[in-house]
Amino acid sequence: MSYFKPINKHPNLEKNKLGLTRRDYEGGVSTLCAGCGHDSISACIIEACFRLNIEAYKVAKLSGIGCSSKAPAYFLNASHGFNSVHGRMPSIATGANCANEDLLYLGVSGDGDSASIGIGQFIHAIRRQVNMVYFVENNGTYGLTKGQFSATNDLESKNKYGEDNLFPPIDLTSMAIQMGASYVARSFSGDRDQLVPLIMGAIQHKGFALLDIISPCVTFNNHDSSTKSYDYIRNHNEAMGKTDFVPLGEEIKTNYDDGSSVEVKLHDGSRLSLEKTDHNFDPTDAGNSLELIREKNKEGKIITGLLYVDNKCKPLTEIMDLPDKPLNTLEQDELCPGSEVLDEINKGLS
Amino acid sequence: MSDKKYLFKRNNVWWVKLAVPLSLRSELGYDLRRTTGEKDLDKALPIRDKIVEEFKTEFQIRKVNADDKGIVLRGTEHMQKTDISDPQYFHKVVDCQYACPAHTNVPEYIRLIAQKKYDDAYMLNWESNVFPGILGRTCDRPCEPACRRGRTHDKPVAICRLKRVTYDYKNDIDPYLPEIPKVKNGKKIGLIGAGPASLTVARDLLPLGYEVTIFEKDNKPGGLMRTNIPSFRLPAEVLDEEVYRIIKMGAELKTNSYIDSLKNVIDSFDAVFVGTGAPKGKDLEIPGRKEASENIHIGIDWLTSIAFEHTKSIGKKVIVIGGGNTAMDCCRTAIRLGADDVKVTVRSPKSDMKASDWELEEAIDEGIPILDNTSPKEFLLDDEGKLKGMKFEKMEAQYTDGRRKLIPTGEEIIIECDDVLLAIGQDNAFPWIEKNIGIDFNEWDCPIVDKTTMQSSHPKVFFGGDAAWGPENIIWAVAHGHQAAISIDNFCSEVDLFDRPPPLTNLVSQKMGIHEWSYDNGISQEARLEVPHADLKQALNDLKMEVELGFDEKLALDEAQRCLNCDMQTVFQEKLCIECDACVDICPTDCITFTTNDTEEKVREKLRVPALNLDQDLYVSGKLATGRVMIKDEDMCVHCGLCAERCPTGAWDIQKNNYIEAHNLNKGRVKAKEVA
Numbered sequence A: 001m002s003y004f005k006p007i008n009k010h011p012n013l014e015k016n017k018l019g020l021t022r023r024d025y026e027g028g029v030s031t032l033c034a035g036c037g038h039d040s041i042s043a044c045i046i047e048a049c050f051r052l053n054i055e056a057y058k059v060a061k062l063s064g065i066g067c068s069s070k071a072p073a074y075f076l077n078a079s080h081g082f083n084s085v086h087g088r089m090p091s092i093a094t095g096a097n098c099a100n101e102d103l104l105y106l107g108v109s110g111d112g113d114s115a116s117i118g119i120g121q122f123i124h125a126i127r128r129q130v131n132m133v134y135f136v137e138n139n140g141t142y143g144l145t146k147g148q149f150s151a152t153n154d155l156e157s158k159n160k161y162g163e164d165n166l167f168p169p170i171d172l173t174s175m176a177i178q179m180g181a182s183y184v185a186r187s188f189s190g191d192r193d194q195l196v197p198l199i200m201g202a203i204q205h206k207g208f209a210l211l212d213i214i215s216p217c218v219t220f221n222n223h224d225s226s227t228k229s230y231d232y233i234r235n236h237n238e239a240m241g242k243t244d245f246v247p248l249g250e251e252i253k254t255n256y257d258d259g260s261s262v263e264v265k266l267h268d269g270s271r272l273s274l275e276k277t278d279h280n281f282d283p284t285d286a287g288n289s290l291e292l293i294r295e296k297n298k299e300g301k302i303i304t305g306l307l308y309v310d311n312k313c314k315p316l317t318e319i320m321d322l323p324d325k326p327l328n329t330l331e332q333d334e335l336c337p338g339s340e341v342l343d344e345i346n347k348g349l350s
Numbered sequence B: 001m002s003d004k005k006y007l008f009k010r011n012n013v014w015w016v017k018l019a020v021p022l023s024l025r026s027e028l029g030y031d032l033r034r035t036t037g038e039k040d041l042d043k044a045l046p047i048r049d050k051i052v053e054e055f056k057t058e059f060q061i062r063k064v065n066a067d068d069k070g071i072v073l074r075g076t077e078h079m080q081k082t083d084i085s086d087p088q089y090f091h092k093v094v095d096c097q098y099a100c101p102a103h104t105n106v107p108e109y110i111r112l113i114a115q116k117k118y119d120d121a122y123m124l125n126w127e128s129n130v131f132p133g134i135l136g137r138t139c140d141r142p143c144e145p146a147c148r149r150g151r152t153h154d155k156p157v158a159i160c161r162l163k164r165v166t167y168d169y170k171n172d173i174d175p176y177l178p179e180i181p182k183v184k185n186g187k188k189i190g191l192i193g194a195g196p197a198s199l200t201v202a203r204d205l206l207p208l209g210y211e212v213t214i215f216e217k218d219n220k221p222g223g224l225m226r227t228n229i230p231s232f233r234l235p236a237e238v239l240d241e242e243v244y245r246i247i248k249m250g251a252e253l254k255t256n257s258y259i260d261s262l263k264n265v266i267d268s269f270d271a272v273f274v275g276t277g278a279p280k281g282k283d284l285e286i287p288g289r290k291e292a293s294e295n296i297h298i299g300i301d302w303l304t305s306i307a308f309e310h311t312k313s314i315g316k317k318v319i320v321i322g323g324g325n326t327a328m329d330c331c332r333t334a335i336r337l338g339a340d341d342v343k344v345t346v347r348s349p350k351s352d353m354k355a356s357d358w359e360l361e362e363a364i365d366e367g368i369p370i371l372d373n374t375s376p377k378e379f380l381l382d383d384e385g386k387l388k389g390m391k392f393e394k395m396e397a398q399y400t401d402g403r404r405k406l407i408p409t410g411e412e413i414i415i416e417c418d419d420v421l422l423a424i425g426q427d428n429a430f431p432w433i434e435k436n437i438g439i440d441f442n443e444w445d446c447p448i449v450d451k452t453t454m455q456s457s458h459p460k461v462f463f464g465g466d467a468a469w470g471p472e473n474i475i476w477a478v479a480h481g482h483q484a485a486i487s488i489d490n491f492c493s494e495v496d497l498f499d500r501p502p503p504l505t506n507l508v509s510q511k512m513g514i515h516e517w518s519y520d521n522g523i524s525q526e527a528r529l530e531v532p533h534a535d536l537k538q539a540l541n542d543l544k545m546e547v548e549l550g551f552d553e554k555l556a557l558d559e560a561q562r563c564l565n566c567d568m569q570t571v572f573q574e575k576l577c578i579e580c581d582a583c584v585d586i587c588p589t590d591c592i593t594f595t596t597n598d599t600e601e602k603v604r605e606k607l608r609v610p611a612l613n614l615d616q617d618l619y620v621s622g623k624l625a626t627g628r629v630m631i632k633d634e635d636m637c638v639h640c641g642l643c644a645e646r647c648p649t650g651a652w653d654i655q656k657n658n659y660i661e662a663h664n665l666n667k668g669r670v671k672a673k674e675v676a
Ligand SMILES: Cc1cc2nc3c(=O)[nH]c(=O)nc-3n(C[C@H](O)[C@H](O)[C@H](O)COP(=O)(O)OP(=O)(O)OC[C@H]3O[C@@H](n4cnc5c(N)ncnc54)[C@H](O)[C@@H]3O)c2cc1C
Pocket: B138, B139, B140, B192, B193, B194, B195, B196, B197, B198, B215, B216, B217, B218, B221, B222, B223, B224, B225, B228, B229, B257, B258, B259, B260, B275, B276, B277, B278, B279, B300, B303, B325, B326, B329, B432, B464, B465, B466, B467, B471, B472, B473, B474, B475, B477
């Protein structure tokens, strides 16, 4: 028996503007447990990149340590990748971002990687508005090390062996909004219709985009008392209205009643159209968003959808006024200001 | 109360069977069957009523739609959960087996070849199609255009050539032949004609203790397989081995015995099977036909006289008229007999020719020109009254609404020739069947025969092969033979002829352990392998030299690896599924979609890849926890098993679907199963 995906593909498979099919965006066959939510997220990343006609060689996949951090091996085979030590992916992303603005940075991390060991780095990457999509594949556990509680596990959620969790969870979305993240969404690995447009929006957004994605660990955190199991999420998911990604120059296809949808323009001119279930909700008002998250938490609901967006933010490279071109393409004359400038400086010192 | 109408029992479970109205039979088959799933008759009865109602509504909808639109719509309701206990559901997924008139289990014999178990592979074929060596060389192979590989890749698996491999590489298979009872059952059956149809009936009846007598007008058995299929396609040893194997099973063969009166035969037997073929070659009544008759030959008669070595030569210039396989055999035979200028003329465009692609290709490869759109007008004679050529008119094909019309262009051409061979079709002819003995004929002088039972209007007389509905091919003759043998056995045992044995089926899980499956999904991605041919020059000089050499062992094993194992079925259990999408993501050909249920038309549109091939079914699950359903488009599944391998809960399983079409050889097996 071979476990490799055969090269066969459906002859009628849709092609994108680059003439590629979804399958051209795949990676190696996953070695994660069958049924792991992380694999579904990989599939959604593939779908989003396919639909956005992204050239894989213009993408860098960055990750730390964990099952989630292994996932970049299972999508976008033709992209760049960097697998850092545990919790250190944000620093790599920050450095890479400064050195080369042209690449699309997809950071893939877990709740352990980001909310425990890497939380310090995580917060500063947000604060500095690194231009990247930051995925937290959130399963409430340390999957790779066999199921210890993570810092996002809910207080009442026991582990697989029935032991109590002693500490309250960190809510990554509220924390990110408070730290200044400019695109914050929560979703569920099992809801592709919601997740794919959110990823597409995050990719087109310029600035730090956090996707906190509940992603069940079938092996260590899918039991009855878990609050991150498939069943629990399906029963407690409160999805905000439908999200549609509208590429540049295309018409919005879905029709909502007047006033029941908002449109968010992204940096490249494409738009997200959000159906509103709550008429008073404004996704560009941080206070509003924090309030909503807190309220739903209190009700025992998991609110999913685009929670906050600031489409006017300045990304790191602009804040620091870095050169537009990747550093490795700068020529001698661009790097060296020349003897005249040097003389000028020297004069100032004398 | 135990009203058993519409019910029958299989493996101790009650099934519902409802006859399909005549007008829907070509589409739905003779009857519809579904299990009630109940062993207890009282529990089965209420379920029966429900199912019967469903069937009746279905008939009603289809009839109305068919009347309204001339097409049959697929219902307007949400899709029903697929009933995989219906043996036909998974049978249909095995495209080759489903297309085969005898329903030979192709993927199983190909796997046996891959394991070099040639004897087993041969016997599997023999039980189902009776003439693996003959068919492996000559079969019309309806399985190949149906082969899934033709959709997922480029060309189908060389199924027919692999069948030949089972013959070429087998050892002595005599020990595996069915036992023939010493004590007979007292029933005598007369078979008229010793072609493949009759021989199949004999083979199927002998193991049950019937006494079988075969009457053949020629001096050797085999029918058209001997007299018309040239030995450069089918060597005499192969034919003799497979034909005489049946005779040796205990059939009494009377050769040189032309039956000139059915009436005289009927009373000596408990049942009679007519397998006399369609022996009359069509003639061409155009000017000059009578005058030139010495050099004009009816193709099938001419081939026969060559087979019996009465004819040994032909003129130098030969025209063959006709576009079917007989024309191909005639032209290739003429060349081998010494003609040096052979042309085939056909009225239609080349693309519409009836000949199988491979036979046409062989003729073209042997350098024979095919003149299409060429319609014969007149035989031309020289001063001595001898044939000197033919006049033809060029035609033009015009297509309106997909219908072809051949329009004469007025352009005439003349082709010189010494001899003409007519290969323009065959007719049935029954001058020896009396009109007053209860056998009804239709307006074309063909007997009226029931499609399911092969019974004529005379209860004791059955028809099959070309004699039933006109010229077909060997594999259809075999399929008819199986059905006729079942009917004859029922008839002699006083069982209703429509109470036919169901196919033997079972589904066996292939899971052996974690990450272990008992079949090899590592298919070859190579193109279809070519079969080696004999040296052309030599072959064209020798009437008996076989042209195709068959695969050697290496080629056979490589070709076998191209098979997609379509009998390895994906079986889904919704109660185990947690909707994690692992199967959706791993499936290489995007067969699986989880979505909301809808009408078939809408469902087909909204799958991951729209399901445009309406010939292929959708596998629909019951409702899942989220209210959605799983829908699998069977069309492009490569049976890799990865969905089952990746499924964390075992909601998908891979199960081998063993489907054995009913024939009398497995009657003993059915009995064994019922006991168990
Ligand atoms: C030139 C040619 C090439 C063909 N090539 C192929 C091929 O490659 N592959 C393929 O699948 N099919 C081929 N066919 C078709 C195939 O041979 C027939 O469909 C098949 O043999 C039919 O079988 P049958 O048993 O119905 O009848 P037949 O094979 O026609 O056998 C009938 C037998 O009955 C005998 N008979 C007839 N009347 C009487 C009587 N009154 N009394 C006693 N005996 C009688 C005949 O002598 C004959 O032996 C070919 C046909 C032709 C003409």
